[in-house]
Amino acid sequence: MTTPQGRHFLQIPGPTNVPDRVLRAMDRPTIDHRGPEFQALALRVLAGIRTIFKTEQPVVIYPASGTGAWEAALVNSLSAGDRVLMFETGHFASLWKALAERLGLQPEFIAGDWRHGADPAAIEARLREDRGHAIKAVCVVHNETSTGCVSPIGAVRKAIDAAGHPALLMVDTISSLASIDYRHDEWGVDVTVGGSQKGLMLPPGLSFNAVSEKAVAASKTAGLPRSYWDWGEMLAINAKGFFPFTPATNLLYGLDAAIDMLHEEGLERVFERHARHGEATRRAVRSWGLEVLCQEPAHYSGSLTAVLMPAGHDADRFRGTVLDAFNMSLGNGLSKLAGRVFRIGHLGHFNDLTLIGTLGGVEMGLEVAGVPHKAGGVQAAMDFLAQQQESQAASHAAE
Ligand SMILES: *Cc1c(COP(=O)(O)O)cnc(C)c1O
Numbered sequence: 001m002t003t004p005q006g007r008h009f010l011q012i013p014g015p016t017n018v019p020d021r022v023l024r025a026m027d028r029p030t031i032d033h034r035g036p037e038f039q040a041l042a043l044r045v046l047a048g049i050r051t052i053f054k055t056e057q058p059v060v061i062y063p064a065s066g067t068g069a070w071e072a073a074l075v076n077s078l079s080a081g082d083r084v085l086m087f088e089t090g091h092f093a094s095l096w097k098a099l100a101e102r103l104g105l106q107p108e109f110i111a112g113d114w115r116h117g118a119d120p121a122a123i124e125a126r127l128r129e130d131r132g133h134a135i136k137a138v139c140v141v142h143n144e145t146s147t148g149c150v151s152p153i154g155a156v157r158k159a160i161d162a163a164g165h166p167a168l169l170m171v172d173t174i175s176s177l178a179s180i181d182y183r184h185d186e187w188g189v190d191v192t193v194g195g196s197q198k199g200l201m202l203p204p205g206l207s208f209n210a211v212s213e214k215a216v217a218a219s220k221t222a223g224l225p226r227s228y229w230d231w232g233e234m235l236a237i238n239a240k241g242f243f244p245f246t247p248a249t250n251l252l253y254g255l256d257a258a259i260d261m262l263h264e265e266g267l268e269r270v271f272e273r274h275a276r277h278g279e280a281t282r283r284a285v286r287s288w289g290l291e292v293l294c295q296e297p298a299h300y301s302g303s304l305t306a307v308l309m310p311a312g313h314d315a316d317r318f319r320g321t322v323l324d325a326f327n328m329s330l331g332n333g334l335s336k337l338a339g340r341v342f343r344i345g346h347l348g349h350f351n352d353l354t355l356i357g358t359l360g361g362v363e364m365g366l367e368v369a370g371v372p373h374k375a376g377g378v379q380a381a382m383d384f385l386a387q388q389q390e391s392q393a394a395s396h397a398a399e
Contacts, residue, residue: 009328011358013145013304014175014198016348018254022201025257026250033249039241045252046238048259052177052200052267053192053210055184060209060234061255063248066174066195069207070096071103072229073170073191074137077215079223080104082136085126085167087118091146091334096139096172103224107139114337117144117151117299124159127167137168137190143176145198146334148306148343149294150180157188168215174198174207178262179274179303179347190215199274199303201261201348202254211235274302277346277355280384281305284359284377288366293341303347304331308340313371315342322365328358352385 010017031037049059062068078084084107086097093112100107110122118140127135138160140151153171160169168190173182179199184192189212196206211219211231219231233244262270278300282292285307293306309315316339319330331343344362346355359378366373 004327006327009326009354009358009361011345011361012329012331013343013345013347014195015204016198016201016345017350017354018203019201019258019261019349021261022254022257026203026254028250028253030249033246034242038249041249041252041256042238042243042247043241045255045259046241048256049208050210052259052262053173053184053194053208054182054186055192055210057185057210057212058216058235058238060211060231060238061247061252062207062209062229063205063246063251064207065204066172066193066207067095067099068229069174069193069195069209070099070172072207072209072226072231073193074100074103074105075222075224075226075229076209076211076231077168077170077191077218077222078105078136079221081106083108083130083134084137084139085110085123085135086139087123087141087151088112088114089116089118089141089144089147089149089151090114091337092144092172092174093139093141094335096141100139108135114144114147115149115293115295117149117296118156120152120155120159123156124163127160127163127165130165133166135165135167137170139170139172141172142182143173143180143301143303145175145304145343146306146337147293148301148304149296149299150176150301151299153189154183154187161188168218175303175347176301177208178258178267178270180301181268181271184210184212188212190218196251196255199347200255201258202251205248206251206255271302273350274347276385276388277350277352278302278305280355280381281344281346281359283384284363284381287377287380288363288373290373293337304343304345306331306333306337306341306343309342310372313369314339318342318365318369318371321369322361325368326361326364328361328365330362352389355385356382
């Protein structure tokens with residue numbers, strides 16, 4: 001094996017590449033978290049992060065991975081034995097369900113095939129059956145990172161309303177926040193769970209709960225034990241610009257810079273960029289003669305693309321070849337998809353040339369690993385991206 005040269009391509013769907021501007025923002029002395037300089041930073045990021053969730057309600061920031069924020073969402077708003085309706089979109093939905101079981105909740109899965117997003121009609125039908133309102137929450141993963149399928153959260157909200165059901169709506173947006181359009185307030189989400197290391201372009205270590213008034217009201221009577229995750233003390237102290245325990249100060253510096261970067265580009269343009277890179281990637285995959293795992297075009301992800309390996313070829317062996325030969329990490333297949341798919345992350349700090357480099361590594365890797373495929377995937381992606389740039393230039397000229 002040769003010594004890797006140049007920049008490593010970290011093309012897994014999180015953690016993602018951290019921009020230099022975010023790294024520089026974090027490269028500072030840690031300050032007194034009870035002093036005025038920290039207070040100004042905290043008030044700025046606590047306000048700024050709301051704009052990313054598209055909410056005017058509070059967002060709690062934990063020094064924790066996304067899993068911590070999953071737990072926080074459940075323990076703050078539910079009681080032992082509560083029924084929770086979850087949709088089996090894939091591996092991450094399954095992990096959230098297992099966590100709910102360990103907390104003493106009674107989660108129930110609507111079965112899915114790991115190739116589609118959640119089905120609002122199935123959620124509505126199940127809620128209509130629940131005449132006694134035993135179900136206390138509906139939990140959906142917005143972008144299922146194991147499959148590259150996006151669930152229609154606005155339609156899930158409508159389904160809950162159509163059933164006239166009072167359950168809380170909780171959504172995991174860990175791999176879609178700041179990559180795929182997400183609207184906490186407009187979609188009437190009660191608890192949104194986010195994380196730092198995906199679309200937000202930060203290192204791992206921060207996670208979020210955006211909380212509605214209804215969720216905060218539920219937390220007042222919810223019976224599950226909680227201490228570290230408790231919203232009550234956090235929200236009261238956050239209002240003054242402080243935290244009940246030592247926050248991850250340097251990650252907050254990074255978050256401040258990342259929020260600025262997202263607004264300088266414009267959130268809608270950020271979403272368009274991700275959608276464009278998703279489309280370019282799928283064109284490459286089809287040109288190679290391979291199959292995109294997600295089967296519903298309306299659910300295609302702008303964050304990542306999961307690709308099925310041809311029968312008889314191991315995805316992990318292929319990923320190993322790509323890492324050794326081209327110094328690029330691709331995402332693995334998770335649980336029942338292990339060895340059967342590889343995942344191309346195209347989210348966060350990412351542009352057209354990063355994508356072409358990434359797809360070049362995949363196409364060459366298929367060749368080196370002896371995986372049957374057709375040439376021309378990178379060309380198809382380049383044709384699409386060039387055409388997109390042309391039409392953008394034309395629309396700017398017309399303005
Ligand atoms: C990454 C991810 C998680 C887990 O987050 P951790 O930070 O690893 O705890 C949960 N849900 C989704 C959709 C994810 O992409």
